[in-house]
Amino acid sequence: MLKDKKNYKLIVVEDNIGDFILFEEYLNEKIENPTLFHFERFKDLNDFQDKITPDFDIIFLDLSLPDKNGLDLIIEVQKISKQIPIIVLTGYSDESFATTSLALGISDYLLKDDLNSTTLYKSIIYNIERNKNLVKIRESEQLYSDLFQLSPLPICVYDIETLLFIDVNEAAVNLYGHSHSEFLNLKVDDIFHDEEIDKTEEIASKIMTHKKKNGEIIFVDSRSNTITFNGKKAKIILSNDITKSLNHIREIELQNQKLKEIAWKQSHIVRVPLSQILGLTQLILDDKETTQETKELIIILNNSAKELDKIIQEIITKSKEISLNE
Amino acid sequence: MKHLFIIDDDAVSVLILKKMLSNADFLETPMVFYNGNEALNFFSKNYTSVDTYCVFLDINMPVMNGWEFLDNIQTTIHPNNFMVYLLTSSTSEYEKSKSNDYHCIKKFISKPISKEILNEIKEVFNSI
Numbered sequence: 494m495l496k497d498k499k500n501y502k503l504i505v506v507e508d509n510i511g512d513f514i515l516f517e518e519y520l521n522e523k524i525e526n527p528t529l530f531h532f533e534r535f536k537d538l539n540d541f542q543d544k545i546t547p548d549f550d551i552i553f554l555d556l557s558l559p560d561k562n563g564l565d566l567i568i569e570v571q572k573i574s575k576q577i578p579i580i581v582l583t584g585y586s587d588e589s590f591a592t593t594s595l596a597l598g599i600s601d602y603l604l605k606d607d608l609n610s611t612t613l614y615k616s617i618i619y620n621i622e623r624n625k626n627l628v629k630i631r632e633s634e635q636l637y638s639d640l641f642q643l644s645p646l647p648i649c650v651y652d653i654e655t656l657l658f659i660d661v662n663e664a665a666v667n668l669y670g671h672s673h674s675e676f677l678n679l680k681v682d683d684i685f686h687d688e689e690i691d692k693t694e695e696i697a698s699k700i701m702t703h704k705k706k707n708g709e710i711i712f713v714d715s716r717s718n719t720i721t722f723n724g725k726k727a728k729i730i731l732s733n734d735i736t737k738s739l740n741h742i743r744e745i746e747l748q749n750q751k752l753k754e755i756a757w758k759q760s761h762i763v764r765v766p767l768s769q770i771l772g773l774t775q776l777i778l779d780d781k782e783t784t785q786e787t788k789e790l791i792i793i794l795n796n797s798a799k800e801l802d803k804i805i806q807e808i809i810t811k812s813k814e815i816s817l818n819e
Numbered sequence: 820m821k822h823l824f825i826i827d828d829d830a831v832s833v834l835i836l837k838k839m840l841s842n843a844d845f846l847e848t849p850m851v852f853y854n855g856n857e858a859l860n861f862f863s864k865n866y867t868s869v870d871t872y873c874v875f876l877d878i879n880m881p882v883m884n885g886w887e888f889l890d891n892i893q894t895t896i897h898p899n900n901f902m903v904y905l906l907t908s909s910t911s912e913y914e915k916s917k918s919n920d921y922h923c924i925k926k927f928i929s930k931p932i933s934k935e936i937l938n939e940i941k942e943v944f945n946s947i
Contacts, residue, residue, distance in 0.1 A: 772931030
């Protein structure tokens with residue numbers, strides 16, 4: 494029978510030399526040239542932890558080592574295992590504990606008394622593949638979690654029944670000023686400011702006023718959807734802070750108003766003294782007693798005033814365009 | 820009887836208009852009010868349908884402006900013998916078009932009034 498030629502990197506923590514020799518024999522029956530790292534104590538493995546890299550395939554762990562055993566051992570090994578699958582080696586007497594260890598995240602267990610080359614090889618292959626899938630799932634979960642947590646838009650999730658927040662992302666914490674744990678003690682009303690809305694209704698897009706922890710009122714463009722979150726009916730609400738843009742628009746409106754006032758002043762106030770000058774120059778020119786020399790000067794004055802009048806007219810025409818564009 | 824009135828808060832404007840009226844040989848001496856309210860009080864007491872009134876009215880005045888004056892006087896006067904010439908430093912199109920809403924307004928004039936327009940007004944005034 495052909496042996497598997499793939500280069501497996503395995504760690505075996507086993508203090509019983511007899512068991513280890515047997516294990517090695519079974520392994521060599523199926524695998525051509527495995528790279529094996531053998532430790533007899535937990536301490537030896539612990540000293541080796543810096544050299545444990547994700548390219549290791551499996552850690553085999555005997556549950557009763559002289560310096561550590563049982564639950565304690567599992568927890569300690571998991572800390573340094575870099576998510577490499579751990580397969581527990583145990584005797585009949587510990588089978589029930591081996592079963593519960595699966596719940597702790599142990600990949601598999603093998604009963605030493607039943608061990609043979611086939612079961613060992615099958616377990617190695619199976620757990621390597623299983624771990625590959627687990628890594629993919631973890632990555633996918635991480636991706637979804639990142640989409641929520643790292644989203645630049647503040648997102649809050651709250652329970653439809655209790656209206657208590659279930660989860661909020663980093664951007665929501667930054668926007669509202671409540672810490673993540675403070676949020677979990679708040680109800681959705683605590684961030685609403687004077688909002689009379691049905692909290693179970695979905696909102697397509699609505700400009701709402703919300704309030705921050707420091708009491709500051711902000712304008713947000715809010716959208717919400719109903720989702721199932723950890724088995725509960727919940728609402729996910731996305732709040733885009735538009736306070737700055739709204740204030741910006743208000744400022745522009747205010748400036749526009751001022752501009753119109755200036756235009757009004759041009760047309761009404763500035764033109765008053767100008768119309769006086771124009772009227773007076775006309776009177777002086779009409780006066781029979783005005784000398785020719787004075788007349789010439791007055792004509793120049795009259796022209797200057799007319800020029801000024803033209804400029805004011807241009808300003809009034811331009812300001813009319815502002816009003817029309819509204 | 821024919822009566823001539825100036826309703827304007829601006830003393831220089833009044834001076835110019837008076838001088839021009841006399842240059843144009845308007846026979847009547849104008850009576851001057853410095854805001855709409857003063858004029859309104861006068862007309863409420865003295866208006867008669869048999870006399871003829873020629874009024875040079877400014878728009879921007881304190882207490883009661885030209886528009887408010889017109890709104891208040893409308894029920895008292897008749898546009899046939901009460902001729903209003905809006906005389907204002909404003910050149911706003913809005914005010915020009917607003918003046919079409921009042922029957923008694925015969926003309927919208929931007930200050931300063933020209934000799935030609937004043938002569939036209941004199942012709943009309945004398946012909947009545």
